[in-house]
Amino acid sequence: MKIVIPEGNGPVGLYGFARPKPERAGELERLLLSFVEPTRAEPGSMHYQVHRDMADPNTLVFYELWQSADDLRAHLERPELARFQQQRMDYLREDLEIHWLTPLSATP
Template identity: 35%
Template sequence: MTEPVVVVATVVPKPGRDEEVEAAFRTAVAATHAQDDGCELYALHRSVRGKEGFVVVEKWSSADALRAHGGGAAFAALSAEVADLLVEPLGVTVLQPLPAGDEELGRL
């Protein structure tokens, strides 16, 4: 059985570019939900404490699904749209689950 893959992506807009970055990500979320097979979760969040910007929490059915997303139309369009709007490149962290405690609560 293939294990799901969880990803946390961080986005730091240049000063004054938050609205543009948020709009680009809202479009990308909708496109990803509609187009990318294996997407189990792709959720945009605004950071309200800590580093400013946005965080996308993702869950993919497999590493292959994540790779396909990375090479897909929705991600390509997003990357092009925000290329000049970010302070730093998109930060991507791929996580390995370490379930503990209650099986329902200890894993995404």
């Protein structure tokens, strides 16, 4: 899956689901959590959060908000994210499910 970032001006948000292979669940969780602090420090990062789905504890959910599509593109080009994109199916039982968001309310 190649991530195609929607074009447009202004902030861009997304949420997604990562459904790991049972034997790789803990490893994937640690990996996704390792991205949190560095991502929050990146230019253009407005929000970055990893969650566990309460209805399905084997599903990890991530939410991101970026000042612009260009900021998100730069994030995805970072070596650790590019490596994850190449190796993601080693961890996942199905590919990432990503939903794109256009923020309507003011951001803090």
